[in-house]
Amino acid sequence: MKFVDEFRNPELGRALSAQIAAEVEPRRHYKVMEVCGGHTHTIYKYGVDDLLPANVELVHGPGFPVCVIPMGRVDDAISIARGPGVIFTCFGDMLRVPGSSGTLLDAKAAGADVRMVYSPLDALRIARDNPDRDVVFLAIGFETTAPSTALTLMRARAERIPNFFCLCNHVTIVPPLRALLESPDLRLDGFIGPGHVSTVVGGRPFEFIPTDYGKPVVISGFEPLDVLQSVHMVLRQLAEGRCEVENQYTRVVPYAGNPRALEVLAAVFELRPHFEWRGLGFISQSGLKLSAAYADFDAERRYPVPGIRVADPKACQCGEVLKGVIKPWECKVFGTACTPERPIGTCMVSSEGACAAYYNYGRFARERQVV
Amino acid sequence: MMRHPAAGAADVERHAQEPKGMRAEVDAREQRVLGRIEQARSRPAHFRDAQITMAHGAGGKATRTLIEGLLVPAFGSASLGELADAGTVRLEGLGLALTTDSFVVKPLRFPGGSIGELAVNGTVNDLAVAGARPVALTLALVLEEGLPAEALRAEVEAIGAAARTAGVEIVAGDTKVVERGHADGMYVCTTGLGVLDPRASLSPRALKPGDRIVVSGPIGAHGTAIMLARGEFELDAAIESDTCSLWPAMDALLAAAGPGLRCVRDATRGGVASALNELALASGVAMLVRERAVPVDPAVAGACEILGIDPMYVANEGRLVACVAPELADAAVAALCRVQGSERAAEIGEVRSEPPGMVLVETAFGGKRVMDLLVGDPLPRIC
Numbered sequence: 001m002k003f004v005d006e007f008r009n010p011e012l013g014r015a016l017s018a019q020i021a022a023e024v025e026p027r028r029h030y031k032v033m034e035v036c037g038g039h040t041h042t043i044y045k046y047g048v049d050d051l052l053p054a055n056v057e058l059v060h061g062p063g064f065p066v067c068v069i070p071m072g073r074v075d076d077a078i079s080i081a082r083g084p085g086v087i088f089t090c091f092g093d094m095l096r097v098p099g100s101s102g103t104l105l106d107a108k109a110a111g112a113d114v115r116m117v118y119s120p121l122d123a124l125r126i127a128r129d130n131p132d133r134d135v136v137f138l139a140i141g142f143e144t145t146a147p148s149t150a151l152t153l154m155r156a157r158a159e160r161i162p163n164f165f166c167l168c169n170h171v172t173i174v175p176p177l178r179a180l181l182e183s184p185d186l187r188l189d190g191f192i193g194p195g196h197v198s199t200v201v202g203g204r205p206f207e208f209i210p211t212d213y214g215k216p217v218v219i220s221g222f223e224p225l226d227v228l229q230s231v232h233m234v235l236r237q238l239a240e241g242r243c244e245v246e247n248q249y250t251r252v253v254p255y256a257g258n259p260r261a262l263e264v265l266a267a268v269f270e271l272r273p274h275f276e277w278r279g280l281g282f283i284s285q286s287g288l289k290l291s292a293a294y295a296d297f298d299a300e301r302r303y304p305v306p307g308i309r310v311a312d313p314k315a316c317q318c319g320e321v322l323k324g325v326i327k328p329w330e331c332k333v334f335g336t337a338c339t340p341e342r343p344i345g346t347c348m349v350s351s352e353g354a355c356a357a358y359y360n361y362g363r364f365a366r367e368r369q370v371v
Numbered sequence: 372m373m374r375h376p377a378a379g380a381a382d383v384e385r386h387a388q389e390p391k392g393m394r395a396e397v398d399a400r401e402q403r404v405l406g407r408i409e410q411a412r413s414r415p416a417h418f419r420d421a422q423i424t425m426a427h428g429a430g431g432k433a434t435r436t437l438i439e440g441l442l443v444p445a446f447g448s449a450s451l452g453e454l455a456d457a458g459t460v461r462l463e464g465l466g467l468a469l470t471t472d473s474f475v476v477k478p479l480r481f482p483g484g485s486i487g488e489l490a491v492n493g494t495v496n497d498l499a500v501a502g503a504r505p506v507a508l509t510l511a512l513v514l515e516e517g518l519p520a521e522a523l524r525a526e527v528e529a530i531g532a533a534a535r536t537a538g539v540e541i542v543a544g545d546t547k548v549v550e551r552g553h554a555d556g557m558y559v560c561t562t563g564l565g566v567l568d569p570r571a572s573l574s575p576r577a578l579k580p581g582d583r584i585v586v587s588g589p590i591g592a593h594g595t596a597i598m599l600a601r602g603e604f605e606l607d608a609a610i611e612s613d614t615c616s617l618w619p620a621m622d623a624l625l626a627a628a629g630p631g632l633r634c635v636r637d638a639t640r641g642g643v644a645s646a647l648n649e650l651a652l653a654s655g656v657a658m659l660v661r662e663r664a665v666p667v668d669p670a671v672a673g674a675c676e677i678l679g680i681d682p683m684y685v686a687n688e689g690r691l692v693a694c695v696a697p698e699l700a701d702a703a704v705a706a707l708c709r710v711q712g713s714e715r716a717a718e719i720g721e722v723r724s725e726p727p728g729m730v731l732v733e734t735a736f737g738g739k740r741v742m743d744l745l746v747g748d749p750l751p752r753i754c
Contacts, residue, residue: 004676010737045681047738109424118604224736329401335408341432359408361740 007223008046016228017051023235030056031187032234033324035177036194037064038222040354044361046224052231059324060354062176062280063194065141065169066093067322067346067353070276071310073169074099077138080167080303081112087130088114089123090138097349100310120152120166127156127164136165136299144196146170146288147261150268153294167299168289170269173197174205175286176277181213185325190234192227193219195249200265202257203245210243221249268294278312278346279319318345321354328355335359413652413728416440430640430686431745435649453574454649456637457501459567466567468503470494474559479522481600483592483611486559487529489688492614493639494563495537499621500635500691502573503565505537510561511545515554522556530559537616539563570629575653577633582722583700584658585693587620587713588613589666590643591682593689595674606677608670613712615689620713624693627706631696638690641745644683646692647730648744658730660720660742683732684745694722 024030034040040060043049049058062068074097081088081104088104095105095116108114117123120137127135139149149166156164173194180186193206198219206217216237220230230248237243247253268291275287290298299305312318316338317331328334328347338344340356347355418440426433443451450458457470474490484492495505510530514523534541593612598604617637624632634654636646643665647658660683667675667682675682689712695703700718707716720733730742 008736010735013737044740045734046736047734047740048736050738051736105424105426106422109422224738327401329404335404336411339411341426341436360743 007225012225013051013228016232020232021053023239024053024056030189031059032190032192032231033059033061033188034192035061035063039192039227040357042222042224042227044357048224048227062322064353066097066349068277069097069169070278071100072308076305076307077167078104078107079306080136080299081107081114085133087126087133087135089117092116094138097346098343120149124152124156124164127161131163134163136167138167140169142171142173142197143200147264150264153268153297156297165299165302166297170288171286175283176280179280179283180323183323186323188324189238190216192230193217195219195221195253198253200258200261203247203255206245214243216243217245219247219249219253279322313344316345318347321347328358430645455501456497468498468501468565468567470497471562477555478600479556481612482596484614485526485529487526488533489614490559490561491530491533491537492616492688494561495539496617496637498563498565499618500637502571503567505539505563505565505618507540507542507564508561509543510541513554513558514548515556516548516551518556568625570625571632573634575634575650578654578656578694578722580722580724581697582633582694583697583718584720585695585703585718587691587707588715589668590687590690591667591671591685593687594685595671606674608674610670613687613689615712617691620691620707620710623706623710624703628695628699628703631699633694635691635693638687638692640686642684642686643692644742645744651730652728655727657723657726658720659723660732662732662735664717664719666715666717
């Protein structure tokens with residue numbers, strides 16, 4: 001595939017790997033967090049960490065929207081989905097996220113009309129095709145997916161579609177990063193910044209990381225060579241005692257972001273005073289809800305949602321995994337009680353969650369391999 | 372640019388070399404955890420689900436749990452325990468293979484095939500990869516009230532044509548009609564009977580480290596064609612299902628590498644990845660697949676890339692995966708390449724001893740990863 005294969009060239013990978021090895025101090029242990037689930041997926045899918053020296057450790061951060069949805073919100077979604085005449089639509093990953101008593105997939109099997117869609121516009125089309133039924137779209141994601149939800153709502157309003165509703169769980173990237181950096185048990189040297197979010201917000205929102213916390217950030221693309229190069233750039237900053245936001249993903253990310261997308265977000269959404277994140281607790285001004293102008297489309301106003309806060313299961317250590325305090329395999333229930341087919345924590349639900357990625361792709365003993 | 376006075380200095384101190392032995396201790400703990408997981412993976416499955424979900428039909432872990440945890444124990448048949456594509460029966464000195472299958476594909480017609488053709492080929496292929504020459508089929512049709520006669524006629528003709536091509540006779544049948552809304556137009560259920568070919572004796576237990584893994588051509592076309600035909604993606608690509616009878620390919624394999632042919636699987640639901648995992652789990656060996664060696668058509672690779680799906684997990688309806696003794700692997704590939712439809716057969720990896728029961732992939736990028744059984748449906752990722 002043109003413009004893709006070039007970023008998966010193994011020879012270039014090996015060359016970068018050698019450069020990284022030359023960059024590190026052998027006596028030092030480096031921890032670099034890739035914030036975005038897309039990076040986590042790339043790292044495991046291509047075996048990128050095999051090309052890093054043993055003392056460079058990649059920590060998988062909270063940047064996958066499915067992994068940070070608290071159980072109570074899933075319960076709210078299921079309660080709406082079970083409503084009479086409702087067609088409930090969501091992205092595929094959300095179907096298997098556990099609430100306190102089952103998943104949306106279970107609700108579907110029990111008779112709820114739950115449908116997987118690939119974009120909010122698909123959900124709007126279903127609303128157009130079924131004018132006598134309420135169609136609810138479960139919106140999730142960071143600034144990456146929020147503009148497409150916003151544009152869909154704008155279209156719904158322009159077309160005066162009265163039976164389309166949105167259960168908004170959109171979140172913003174900066175507050176959880178700040179919360180992570182404030183966490184006393186955090187041990188990180190630098191960040192691989194989220195490429196897709198940055199296409200919308202640009203690089204500026206991340207400048208507080210070097211300014212306030214003294215950690216380098218490199219905004220990265222999603223091909224394996226992108227990730228390797230970004231790791232190299234973080235290590236180089238550390239070696240040179242520099243500390244700034246660098247953009248490795250210049251072919252896609254303008255440093256100023258996408259002003260039109262930001263306008264759309266401001267028109268359709270407003271910040272919630274606080275929003276609960278799985279494993280990280282309540283973070284103020286980190287979640288989005290529909291603004292007053294779009295209140296008619298707000299599923300939370302249309303339906304009585306239980307809104308009961310469900311504490312994470314005691315055994316689940318998703319929060320510590322997300323903060324990089326422990327590795328997935330160090331969680332008490334990893335791989336035994338909590339597996340991709342029966343996830344307890346959200347890190348195990350999607351292939352982009354740190355635990356599922358490690359379980360699915362990274363779980364084998366290198367020493368035991370006969371190569 | 373800014374320099375942060377604290378950057379680096381404090382961190383170097385904090386990360387001063389870990390106490391001697393700590394690294395080794397961490398590695399040992401990780402190994403213990405991974406060992407526990409492998410034990411859990413190889414334990415017999417328990418079916419504990421409260422209800423059937425779509426995941427139970429997707430050919431991944433949930434399917435395995437349903438079959439091994441509920442069905443096999445209930446029937447207590449030794450042959451069934453092998454979980455092969457077809458069961459074998461010895462009858463007065465004659466070795467027979469028997470298989471049954473249901474076809475519930477939506478839409479009924481798709482680029483490169485239709486449900487009728489699929490029903491014949493799918494059944495014939497289950498016999499073929501068990502090392503049996505397909506002989507006869509039975510056919511049960513479940514028709515939905517309101518199905519246009521034209522659609523039924525087209526499928527019946529497709530069934531007849533596919534059976535003639537595969538050289539099997541349809542010897543018995545049944546027809547049922549259900550009320551509107553109780554079937555997607557039509558379901559087709561088949562039983563196939565074949566005669567075991569004496570040129571090979573196939574079993575996962577025959578796998579040995581060093582054996583080579585061969586696929587009979589580019590993978591993932593059928594599942595991708597169906598996904599695109601459902602029209603959910605607004606993707607337009609000229610991808611056709613690979614549905615065909617695998618007996619000619621199997622016949623060529625038996626002739627070229629019969630004594631060295633260990634085990635063959637039809638890579639349908641769950642794709643090549645699931646077929647290899649089933650073999651690894653059943654035989655206790657490991658597999659290593661070289662991603663770069665796996666043939667995938669560019670259109671299929673592109674569509675899967677856009678959907679965030681790994682073609683290794685995508686269903687095929689005319690592709691087999693064979694494990695062959697190393698000295699006969701080249702002959703096996705060459706023989707397949709001479710068969711129409713298998714011209715792009717390739718060796719994609721090898722059987723190893725470690726880590727037992729697991730399939731590893733050497734990625735095209737140069738790293739390694741596990742390729743496990745699928746969990747649920749291959750759902751596209753969102754961002």
